[in-house]
Amino acid sequence: MMSLGLQIQNCLLVTDENVGALYQADLEKAFESAGGSFHSIILPPGESTKSPRQLERIYEFALSTGITRSTPVVALGGGVIGDIAGFAAATLLRGLPLVHVPTTLVAQVDSSIGGKTGLNHSTGKNLIGSFYQPRMVCADFDTLRTLSDREWTSGMAEVIKHALILDINFFRWIEEHIDGIVARDYKLVPAFVACAAAIKCEVVSADEFESDHRMILNFGHTFGHALERSLGFKSITHGEAVAIGMKAALHLSVLLGNKIELDRIFSVLSSIPVPSIPDSISIDNLCLSMTTDKKRTALRLRFVVLSGIGKAYVTADVPTESVSEAWRRALAR
Template sequence: MRTLGVVLGNRSYPIHIGSNLLKKLPELLAPLTLGQKVLLVTDTNVWPLYGQQVETVLLEAGYRVTTERVPAGETTKTLQQAERLYDAALGQMLDRTCPVVALGGGVVGDLAGFVASTYMRGVPFIQIPTTLLAQVDSSVGGKVAVNHPRGKNMIGSFYQPKGVIIDVHTLQTLNDRELRAGLAEVIKCGIIWDAAFFAWLEEHLTGLLQRNPELLARVVEICCQIKAAVVEQDETEQGRRAILNCGHTIGHAVEHQSGYGTYLHGEAVAIGMNIEARLARNLGLLTPGEAERIQGLLLRAGLPVELPADRRALEMLQSMYADKKATGDQLTFALPAGIGACKVIRGLDELEVKKVLDL
């Protein structure tokens, strides 16, 4: 097992990475001084794979566990599902020491984290991510939210977990589509932060797609190190952290217009990164060769790279203006500035965006 740290003063927390860590949950949770009542949140896909195991391990360790299974998929990130979890917490009389434990992918983590951040004005939150995307990205950094019909993640907060426990063995049961979607956020880390890591991914992508355990563990650790470094510099996205939004301005617009759940988040981000790479190329931030390398790696990962054929470009543009990253009616993009670097651009000329949207 490897343990990393996210250093944020009294909000600091460990990230444990290893195989078969689900069996070691009691000893990993023990230092966190949690209450004995636990609200375990998982989804209908994860429950039969790992939910019963985690519930049993916690019960045998003396925890009093209430398990809530939510429907799998992005459409679950709603205030209605959050209310259901509040009802469960109140029904079991969970107090401010009792943790909410998220077992699943990014949807479960976002929803459970939002509930933890708002129930009794904040209770302990534990992340146990089971998808590659959640392990390398959404479980670290404290962004928790639910969606609104007018925009993705529009209702949420910054709320750091007490700990993140990543059992990379869970990736062996992940379906191929989810694995590839997770690789989009992995590739993003290379694009925005580490050119050598991007080159390493180009060399080892086949092994990752074949689920080589050592390669997957290495990728998870590197991406968590990058995410932690960015979050430590800018916890609440006042500046530097915005680079993590590379691909997300267009990606969120794709998700919103297509209907949540049509594209997995990583698939939409892959489209966003490719189109935004073209935008960066047009602006002179990226060479044509670098843009081709980005598209090539995304394609090799089996990810979509083009906007939906039935896209409504004007509506996509309107969605970008409604995005929470936009300020003062100005579009905001985190664009690659060469592979391994990123530049946040606010107030981008709308005409440049229209070019890559084919308007």
């Protein structure tokens, strides 16, 4: 941080209870040994923390510690902490320097990169937010060792997504190493985290404010968000929803006339265990739920589909029946 000209005294550390219990003391020691210090606020874990109420808590706490415009905000945790702490950093005193210390696979390959910050509103996910780039992202691969298996495989969904949208060579590498990745062979971590993170960097550098190209990162997400919303953001993780969402998006790709090696891709995706979706969640409701996704344009939904492995494109030209059929095939109904 010092080499970037950031102060290390009186930083504002934002974390959650789980991550704080595991890593806050280590970080504190590291800061102290360099002559730094921080005030910390510890939020409850989970998606519901991305709320106006918790944001207000960060504001209150930060302002009570006497922050100045050069006080760095250090976000220690997964995507939830990164998103809300990032938004707080973007808005406190019109912008404080932001440092991400991502501790989940999702956060290391995805949410800490690209500058999207935000929170949820009762009417939808990530509806309040801003683009605000971190000054630094510092990922320690060793923190991934304490993730639950479920969080691990959920993160794999975003890794596989990055390969599918842009990089067939990376997809081949994943195919070759899938057993080791699932078994959490940590020797493989630097290679695949760095590769997945580099793909995200490449896409957001080309289109920082998501006018077009960046949308390919939403592959599987229009479907996945509808599932998360229909399940009330409970009983399914974001990564699991994206894994099912990618299956639907792949079926949609085929329905739109693209020639895709479905079996090959599904054999990799099947390494991500997903919960079964109850029949009470109807296809009609899922389709309806998609139309309230904020990534729609005007009246037409835009979908990210593949023309092949590593080749994603965005289209708005999608018949409603194809969307229902893609859902039906993905959920095998």
